[in-house]
Amino acid sequence: MYNPQLNQHGELTHLLTTEGLPAPILRQILDRARNYANAAERDEKKHTTLAGKSVFNLFFENSTRTRTTFEIAAKRLSADVISLNIGASSTAKGETLLDTIHNLEAMGADMFVVRHAESGAPFLIARHVQPNVHVVNAGDGRHAHPTQALLDMYTIRHYKGEFNNLRVAIVGDILHSRVARSQIHALTTLGCPEVRVIAPKTLLPTGVEQLGVHVFHDMEAGLKDVDVVIMLRLQNERMSGALLPSAAEYFKSYGLSPDKLAHAKPDAIVMHPGPMNRGIEIDSTVADGSQSVILPQVTFGIAVRMAVMAILAENKQ
Amino acid sequence: MYNPQLNQHGELTHLLTTEGLPAPILRQILDRARNYANAAERDEKKHTTLAGKSVFNLFFENSTRTRTTFEIAAKRLSADVISLNIGASSTAKGETLLDTIHNLEAMGADMFVVRHAESGAPFLIARHVQPNVHVVNAGDGRHAHPTQALLDMYTIRHYKGEFNNLRVAIVGDILHSRVARSQIHALTTLGCPEVRVIAPKTLLPTGVEQLGVHVFHDMEAGLKDVDVVIMLRLQNERMSGALLPSAAEYFKSYGLSPDKLAHAKPDAIVMHPGPMNRGIEIDSTVADGSQSVILPQVTFGIAVRMAVMAILAENKQ
Amino acid sequence: MYNPQLNQHGELTHLLTTEGLPAPILRQILDRARNYANAAERDEKKHTTLAGKSVFNLFFENSTRTRTTFEIAAKRLSADVISLNIGASSTAKGETLLDTIHNLEAMGADMFVVRHAESGAPFLIARHVQPNVHVVNAGDGRHAHPTQALLDMYTIRHYKGEFNNLRVAIVGDILHSRVARSQIHALTTLGCPEVRVIAPKTLLPTGVEQLGVHVFHDMEAGLKDVDVVIMLRLQNERMSGALLPSAAEYFKSYGLSPDKLAHAKPDAIVMHPGPMNRGIEIDSTVADGSQSVILPQVTFGIAVRMAVMAILAENKQ
Numbered sequence: 001m002y003n004p005q006l007n008q009h010g011e012l013t014h015l016l017t018t019e020g021l022p023a024p025i026l027r028q029i030l031d032r033a034r035n036y037a038n039a040a041e042r043d044e045k046k047h048t049t050l051a052g053k054s055v056f057n058l059f060f061e062n063s064t065r066t067r068t069t070f071e072i073a074a075k076r077l078s079a080d081v082i083s084l085n086i087g088a089s090s091t092a093k094g095e096t097l098l099d100t101i102h103n104l105e106a107m108g109a110d111m112f113v114v115r116h117a118e119s120g121a122p123f124l125i126a127r128h129v130q131p132n133v134h135v136v137n138a139g140d141g142r143h144a145h146p147t148q149a150l151l152d153m154y155t156i157r158h159y160k161g162e163f164n165n166l167r168v169a170i171v172g173d174i175l176h177s178r179v180a181r182s183q184i185h186a187l188t189t190l191g192c193p194e195v196r197v198i199a200p201k202t203l204l205p206t207g208v209e210q211l212g213v214h215v216f217h218d219m220e221a222g223l224k225d226v227d228v229v230i231m232l233r234l235q236n237e238r239m240s241g242a243l244l245p246s247a248a249e250y251f252k253s254y255g256l257s258p259d260k261l262a263h264a265k266p267d268a269i270v271m272h273p274g275p276m277n278r279g280i281e282i283d284s285t286v287a288d289g290s291q292s293v294i295l296p297q298v299t300f301g302i303a304v305r306m307a308v309m310a311i312l313a314e315n316k317q
Numbered sequence: 318m319y320n321p322q323l324n325q326h327g328e329l330t331h332l333l334t335t336e337g338l339p340a341p342i343l344r345q346i347l348d349r350a351r352n353y354a355n356a357a358e359r360d361e362k363k364h365t366t367l368a369g370k371s372v373f374n375l376f377f378e379n380s381t382r383t384r385t386t387f388e389i390a391a392k393r394l395s396a397d398v399i400s401l402n403i404g405a406s407s408t409a410k411g412e413t414l415l416d417t418i419h420n421l422e423a424m425g426a427d428m429f430v431v432r433h434a435e436s437g438a439p440f441l442i443a444r445h446v447q448p449n450v451h452v453v454n455a456g457d458g459r460h461a462h463p464t465q466a467l468l469d470m471y472t473i474r475h476y477k478g479e480f481n482n483l484r485v486a487i488v489g490d491i492l493h494s495r496v497a498r499s500q501i502h503a504l505t506t507l508g509c510p511e512v513r514v515i516a517p518k519t520l521l522p523t524g525v526e527q528l529g530v531h532v533f534h535d536m537e538a539g540l541k542d543v544d545v546v547i548m549l550r551l552q553n554e555r556m557s558g559a560l561l562p563s564a565a566e567y568f569k570s571y572g573l574s575p576d577k578l579a580h581a582k583p584d585a586i587v588m589h590p591g592p593m594n595r596g597i598e599i600d601s602t603v604a605d606g607s608q609s610v611i612l613p614q615v616t617f618g619i620a621v622r623m624a625v626m627a628i629l630a631e632n633k634q
Numbered sequence: 635m636y637n638p639q640l641n642q643h644g645e646l647t648h649l650l651t652t653e654g655l656p657a658p659i660l661r662q663i664l665d666r667a668r669n670y671a672n673a674a675e676r677d678e679k680k681h682t683t684l685a686g687k688s689v690f691n692l693f694f695e696n697s698t699r700t701r702t703t704f705e706i707a708a709k710r711l712s713a714d715v716i717s718l719n720i721g722a723s724s725t726a727k728g729e730t731l732l733d734t735i736h737n738l739e740a741m742g743a744d745m746f747v748v749r750h751a752e753s754g755a756p757f758l759i760a761r762h763v764q765p766n767v768h769v770v771n772a773g774d775g776r777h778a779h780p781t782q783a784l785l786d787m788y789t790i791r792h793y794k795g796e797f798n799n800l801r802v803a804i805v806g807d808i809l810h811s812r813v814a815r816s817q818i819h820a821l822t823t824l825g826c827p828e829v830r831v832i833a834p835k836t837l838l839p840t841g842v843e844q845l846g847v848h849v850f851h852d853m854e855a856g857l858k859d860v861d862v863v864i865m866l867r868l869q870n871e872r873m874s875g876a877l878l879p880s881a882a883e884y885f886k887s888y889g890l891s892p893d894k895l896a897h898a899k900p901d902a903i904v905m906h907p908g909p910m911n912r913g914i915e916i917d918s919t920v921a922d923g924s925q926s927v928i929l930p931q932v933t934f935g936i937a938v939r940m941a942v943m944a945i946l947a948e949n950k951q
Binding site for chain 2: 051052053054080082084085086095096099100102103104105106107108
Binding site: 401403412419421 | 674677680705909930931
């Protein structure tokens with residue numbers, strides 16, 4: 001079966017989505033990331049893996065935080081990093097997306113890190129680049145955000161060991177979340193036997209059960225005996241209007257407070273992709289509490305992005 | 318004769334314009350660029366030529382694409398690169414251009430890459446910097462864009478060999494084009510016997526013949542038997558109003574379509590400085606066709622900018 | 635006495651203000667800066683002191699000039715530098731300042747260079763970072779701008795030797811100036827016997843004499859026999875309205891013209907933090923004259939910022 005992320009030897013040449021990515025590839029990334037994380041612990045942050053390579057950060061949709069993590073990851077691998085705010089550039093001059101890409105390729109790009117408001121844009125780019133050029137999806141529309149999902153998998157494995165006896169709950173705006181989609185695919189592939197989603201009906205995509213998840217509309221039932229609680233960020237624009245009554249109402253029903261968390265296993269970990277809306281989707285007591293692994297997620301995120309870039313650079317289409 | 322770009326030994330200390338630049342200097346740049354281009358082909362992109370040097374990109378006029386090419390070129394030479402969007406900075410605080418320059422010089426700048434909406438601004442800067450500081454004009458008003466012209470010369474020489482038996486046509490908005498001016502001077506100096514310009518009367522400067530070019534208003538006649546076709550970008554703001562009836566009308570008369578290109582020699586190459594307006598000055602069939610060398614231009618542009626910076630760094634005023 | 639900038643061994647771990655900083659620490663910074671300045675004179679600009687370290691420029695208040703000096707200083711020490719315009723980023727998404735800091739810390743930050751419109755923000759950050767993370771205040775509200783004051787001390791010592799027989803006048807908008815506050819503290823600590831401030835009453839803070847300065851409202855008397863004249867920048871927004879009659883009126887009374895400067899010692903030096911408003915707080919004849927050391931200040935500023943970063947990196951909380 002054709003997989004646009006793998007070459008004919010089954011090696012990773014682009015990272016576009018966790019959907020359809022074989023478990024050995026996921027584990028290869030997590031294992032490589034562990035090497036980088038361990039080295040950083042020993043204060044060996046800098047590596048020469050991408051010395052002489054040019055990494056282009058193409059953020060058609062603004063995100064300082066994610067762009068920064070990729071910039072740091074690439075610099076720690078000694079790449080030359082060029083960050084372009086493409087919205088303000090050539091597209092304004094009427095150049096097509098592919099013309100922009102081909103131009104940057106002609107400048108000697110080795111890797112594109114792409115965030116785009118339209119689902120599928122990184123796939124389109126990956127289809128058209130030269131065999132020695134790699135594409136990393138840094139978030140496309142509502143579709144996928146694979147490096148976020150991978151750093152979440154890293155975090156879960158770090159604290160909980162293997163996936164095959166874990167119960168994981170994802171809470172919040174599943175409908176609009178590319179993070180949730182990528183997490184569900186990764187968890188399923190890695191053998192997690194029970195993935196739950198907890199959300200009001202208005203924030204769930206129709207047919208979400210077909211992804212292999214169990215649907216809950218109530219926190220008490222949904223969090224019961226889970227090992228991992230993944231909170232999603234509630235976008236400001238959802239907090240009023242048709243989908244939700246109000247932020248206060250949302251917090252009351254779906255905000256993670258200590259009493260709701262008490263239904264999970266006592267050693268359950270709490271995760272969040274950031275940035276957090278304290279008091280809306282998560283209570284500060286929980287966010288800063290002993291079960292929170294939200295800041296380690298960020299640290300692992302650098303190691304995971306380094307691992308992805310390092311692996312891609314080894315493989316040709 | 319005094320040349321503000323050369324020192325007393327006749328060596329290049331600033332690159333401000335192709336006008337008045339001796340042929341041996343032009344060839345020195347092209348030859349050095351070939352070394353860098355060949356090294357890049359062997360995947361040796363990174364050099365230490367400018368290690369420890371500070372290159373400042375001063376873009377008083379916004380241009381992500383050109384700024385990016387200089388940033389890449391400087392980083393490939395291992396320089397520290399600082400990119401400043403000056404419009405938004407000190408000039409807003411009422412500081413004069415020369416105060417800004419002297420301040421950056423005092424910070425240890427070794428080279429300024431300057432783009433400015435006013436013709437002559439890089440010359441003013443070059444006149445006031447210290448003897449060990451170099452200025453590269455990255456486009457000033459309607460005046461000059463020497464690195465673009467040099468990369469075009471590189472491209473022509475790469476595909477066509479020497480200049481002394483070539484017929485070159487430059488097509489489009491000659492009136493507002495600093496690129497066209499710089500190309501004409503470079504082609505003439507390098508011994509090209511026949512340079513043609515093809516444009517409607519409203520897009521030609523008065524007295525353009527004095528630059529040594531042949532003027533055509535008709536594509537069929539102008540492209541007849543040429544070896545090289547250089548298309549110019551039509552700025553959006555020209556496409557309506559007094560100078561041109563409409564974009565569609567322009568394409569009909571001056572857009573490069575396969576049937577118009579058929580009047581050129583069968584092995585003629587097609588060039589464009591980018592970004593292209595497909596369907597306005599150039600047809601997609603031609604832009605993506607076998608005679609197009611538009612993407613190689615971009616690749617050569619990195620090598621040419623590296624060559625310019627490397628040569629400048631060797632010479633003192 | 636607890637000093638938030640020093641560790642238990644009395645070593646510098648953050649640079650937040652010159653207030654309360656012991657003279658040996660100030661001298662340590664100036665001495666280290668001299669090494670870097672001397673090396674730069676020998677064209678040895680690049681050092682490996684911070685190789686593998688990550689320096690984050692966090693400018694919550696925009697300042698291209700100051701940000702650039704820190705960026706250059708960090709790059710000359712071989713650090714990886716990430717510059718964030720935080721105003722446009724996470725704070726817009728509702729994340730708290732400390733959440734942003736903790737996230738960047740989790741990404742492996744070794745040093746934060748912080749500019750913030752609110753006085754005290756860098757102190758808040760310094761109180762919450764890990765023991766191996768350092769904070770440099772690059773200007774907070776009206777409170778402090780210690781690296782500017784330190785480069786001014788460097789400049790004075792460079793031209794005038796020791797501080798214990800100097801008369802220094804600071805002229806202009808003392809009321810709103812964090813630079814003036816930091817200069818006064820540094821001068822006093824370094825043993826300068828006479829610090830004067832010269833300003834209209836509307837631009838002086840109440841009780842300024844308690845800082846140990848002599849107050850003058852008249853330039854002739856205030857500049858009489860001083861060794862050093864430090865002009866302050868007059869912010870545009872002060873030039874009209876309640877505090878000042880007009881820019882022209884201000885220049886007449888407090889602008890540094892050659893005839894006013896004649897009251898200082900014949901070998902007095904003239905300083906300005908930049909960017910200058912020529913013709914408002916300083917006459918061009920003086921700014922460009924033989925007594926001006928305004929551009930050397932900029933050069934020394936790079937060395938001083940390198941020294942601060944290098945010293946901080948050696949010390950743990």
